[in-house]
Amino acid sequence: MATDRLIFQPLQRIQENAHVKSFEEYKTLHTESVQEPSKFWGKIAKQFYWKKEPSAEKFLQYNFDVKEGSISIKWMEDGVTNVCYNMLDRNVKNGLGDKIAFYWEGNDPEDCGKITYKQLLEKVCKFSNVLKSLGVKKGDTVAIYMPMIIELTVAMLACARIGAVHSIVFGGFSSTSLAERLMDGNCHVVITADGVWRGTKLLNLKAIVDGALQICEKTNHKIEKCVVVRHLSPDMEKIVADEAGDSSNNSDDDPIAKRPCRTLELKWRKGRDVWWHELMKNAAPTCEPEWLEAETPLFMLYTSGSTGKPKGVLHTQAGYMLYAATTFKYVFDYHAEDIYWCTADVGWITGHSYVCYGPLANGATSIIFEGVPLYPDPGRFWAIVEKYQVSKFYTAPTAIRTLMKYGDDYVKKYDTTSLKVLGTVGEPINPEAWLWYYNVIGNGQAAISDTFWQTETGGHVLTPLPGAIPLKPGSATFPFFGIMPELLTEDGQIITEANVEGYLVFKQPWPGIMRTVFGNHERFETTYFKKFPGYYCTGDGAKRDEDGYIWVTGRIDDMLNVSGHLLSTAEIESSLIEHPNIAEAAVVARPHDVKGECSYCFVTLCEGAEFNEELTKELIKLVRQKIGPFAQPEFIQEAPGLPKTRSGKIMRRVLRKIAVNDRNLGDVSTMADESVVETLFSLRPKGA
Numbered sequence: 186m187a188t189d190r191l192i193f194q195p196l197q198r199i200q201e202n203a204h205v206k207s208f209e210e211y212k213t214l215h216t217e218s219v220q221e222p223s224k225f226w227g228k229i230a231k232q233f234y235w236k237k238e239p240s241a242e243k244f245l246q247y248n249f250d251v252k253e254g255s256i257s258i259k260w261m262e263d264g265v266t267n268v269c270y271n272m273l274d275r276n277v278k279n280g281l282g283d284k285i286a287f288y289w290e291g292n293d294p295e296d297c298g299k300i301t302y303k304q305l306l307e308k309v310c311k312f313s314n315v316l317k318s319l320g321v322k323k324g325d326t327v328a329i330y331m332p333m334i335i336e337l338t339v340a341m342l343a344c345a346r347i348g349a350v351h352s353i354v355f356g357g358f359s360s361t362s363l364a365e366r367l368m369d370g371n372c373h374v375v376i377t378a379d380g381v382w383r384g385t386k387l388l389n390l391k392a393i394v395d396g397a398l399q400i401c402e403k404t405n406h407k408i409e410k411c412v413v414v415r416h417l418s419p420d421m422e423k424i425v426a427d428e429a430g431d432s433s434n435n436s437d438d439d440p441i442a443k444r445p446c447r448t449l450e451l452k453w454r455k456g457r458d459v460w461w462h463e464l465m466k467n468a469a470p471t472c473e474p475e476w477l478e479a480e481t482p483l484f485m486l487y488t489s490g491s492t493g494k495p496k497g498v499l500h501t502q503a504g505y506m507l508y509a510a511t512t513f514k515y516v517f518d519y520h521a522e523d524i525y526w527c528t529a530d531v532g533w534i535t536g537h538s539y540v541c542y543g544p545l546a547n548g549a550t551s552i553i554f555e556g557v558p559l560y561p562d563p564g565r566f567w568a569i570v571e572k573y574q575v576s577k578f579y580t581a582p583t584a585i586r587t588l589m590k591y592g593d594d595y596v597k598k599y600d601t602t603s604l605k606v607l608g609t610v611g612e613p614i615n616p617e618a619w620l621w622y623y624n625v626i627g628n629g630q631a632a633i634s635d636t637f638w639q640t641e642t643g644g645h646v647l648t649p650l651p652g653a654i655p656l657k658p659g660s661a662t663f664p665f666f667g668i669m670p671e672l673l674t675e676d677g678q679i680i681t682e683a684n685v686e687g688y689l690v691f692k693q694p695w696p697g698i699m700r701t702v703f704g705n706h707e708r709f710e711t712t713y714f715k716k717f718p719g720y721y722c723t724g725d726g727a728k729r730d731e732d733g734y735i736w737v738t739g740r741i742d743d744m745l746n747v748s749g750h751l752l753s754t755a756e757i758e759s760s761l762i763e764h765p766n767i768a769e770a771a772v773v774a775r776p777h778d779v780k781g782e783c784s785y786c787f788v789t790l791c792e793g794a795e796f797n798e799e800l801t802k803e804l805i806k807l808v809r810q811k812i813g814p815f816a817q818p819e820f821i822q823e824a825p826g827l828p829k830t831r832s833g834k835i836m837r838r839v840l841r842k843i844a845v846n847d848r849n850l851g852d853v854s855t856m857a858d859e860s861v862v863e864t865l866f867s868l869r870p871k872g873a
């Protein structure tokens with residue numbers, strides 16, 4: 186049976202207990218949420234603490250149409266609250282003080298820790314006082330460049346408590362990228378750690394920050410304070426003075442030391458660099474939260490992997506909080522006894538909404554994982570699931586495909602029967618990976634939530650609800666509450682026919698939508714609202730099937746037009762992956778004299794498989810069979826590794842260059858491993 190015809194009904198063991206128990210119930214709630222948004226979200230808002238409750242009159246005010254004037258979105262504008270208070274104090278007051286907020290699982294399986302809500306509150310208050318003592322005030326931006334440790338959430342919540350705007354930069358970006366974000370965000374304080382182990386690599390984070398600060402200094406952007414968490418043991422550090430003006434340390438030095446070198450050299454600039462633990466020693470353990478109007482900025486986060494200058498996506502207080510909390514509750518069907526684990530780094534939006542804010546808003550217990558999926562071996566994820574009896578798990582298709590490559594034995598070694606909901610996010614999940622996730626990881630006993638959303642949307646926008654929506658592998662199914670999707674043609678006509686691909690857009694605002702691009706409202710309007718007036722444009726393509734299921738096909742710029750047929754690269758990829766010897770595939774468009782465009786495919790083989798003419802023929806046949814002769818790949822080349830961003834997204838922009846043998850790659854600062862590029866150039870097929 187073709188995978189797009191498979192349907193999985195909600196599992197009884199999940200449905201029995203679920204917040205939403207049937208498709209009809211989902212439909213009723215969804216209809217209310219889009220027809221009467223103020224009423225729907227108004228009820229939810231009552232679960233939170235408000236210094237001043239938002240009025241019904243001002244609950245939602247917006248303009249979504251560039252033709253009517255400037256784009257503006259305001260939720261609960263006259264409400265006054267504090268997000269940190271709602272995450273911590275409210276839960277402690279409700280009797281959850283001794284509940285574990287986070288288990289911390291280190292890179293080394295021997296390293297672990299935990300913190301209760303009460304303890305977290307105290308740490309956050311102390312650090313709030315520290316920030317104040319460093320001169321940070323309401324409205325200031327604070328940069329955070331940290332590994333996955335509990336202090337990272339302490340830092341973000343402390344910012345939220347005092348009304349400072351956090352700007353988290355993923356702890357894998359280079360000095361140059363970090364500097365760009367520090368300057369764009371006008372940050373004068375940065376919080377980091379000495380270093381961190383990622384698998385067998387030791388990263389000197391402080392050295393990367395030093396490099397960034399040097400770049401800032403050269404452009405006269407002053408970073409007043411650099412707060413450093415001592416995460417490694419002191420005997421791993423050699424501290425040397427970094428005199429002002431000394432620029433001898435090259436920012437492009439490779440900050441990665443490999444075992445067995447266990448000593449990091451830490452340069453220390455007196456007056457600027459300060460140890461976290463020293464500041465915390467004398468800080469007072471209570472701190473009155475700053476009471477903030479609902480539309481005050483909460484954080485900004487730069488969007489990943491796109492071309493050009495990164496955009497600082499800005500989210501505000503109450504709307505974001507409501508949306509992160511509500512999506513978390515319904516999409517993972519959260520219950521008080523759950524142990525929840527999202528593997529995303531807090532440096533990405535998934536980590537913001539579903540490691541920190543969403544779970545804490547619900548008083549959940551979750552896991553913060555510092556390590557990587559393959560260390561010490563490909564069974565690590567499942568060892569952690571067994572250790573903590575994880576019931577709700579959230580990861581990315583790229584991780585699933587990577588682990589799938591190593592076979593089922595690493596999974597079978599562990600007991601994963603505690604799992605009830607398996608989430609996925611980041612890119613379209615191909616049906617093969619979906620089925621492996623469902624059958625092997627979930628033992629056919631866990632629901633899959635394929636969650637489509639973006640940094641810009643703040644939380645899930647298309648997603649199944651575990652007890653209510655029958656699943657189709659590869660489809661993010663239906664809109665979440667408050668979301669009104671449409672599919673539009675290039676010239677803005679609404680598509681009503683089934684299985685016709687178009688632009689995925691949303692018709693009205695939901696509480697979690699971004700409010701602006703930091704410092705550039707015009708860019709916000711141009712990027713998301715100009716192409717189709719009256720709609721927020723995601724930039725992704727999608728189609729609806731006969732049953733109304735939405736299938737996101739990938740970024741619209743990943744479409745190819747072969748002889749007038751619009752094809753999505755994701756569709757071809759998922760056909761290629763069906764071949765037993767293919768572990769991963771990436772397809773890009775390449776200009777073609779006759780057809781306009783043709784497809785150029787990069788395939789990563791499974792262990793032990795061989796790339797040869799026979800395989801190429803089989804793959805061509807497979808795509809012809811799966812999609813149609815017009816979709817037949819023009820070029821197929823072997824790809825031992827694919828260029829990916831540090832968050833695991835395939836950089837198709839780079840692949841498009843390789844496909845046409847153009848070495849002018851543009852900005853590759855977000856690429857995780859640049860060495861794969863040379864290999865790919867060397868493996869280009871003859872005649873390409």
Ligand code: 6R9
Pocket residue numbers: 488489533534535609610611612613614635636637638639640641661723724725737738739740
């Ligand atoms: C949360 C996150 C957003 C882009 C988005 C789309 C792709 C994310 C997806 C998905 C298909 C899913 N994407 N989830 N595509 N199915 N379930 O990833 O945010 O880093 O901003 O990326 O990721 O292309 O437009 P962000």
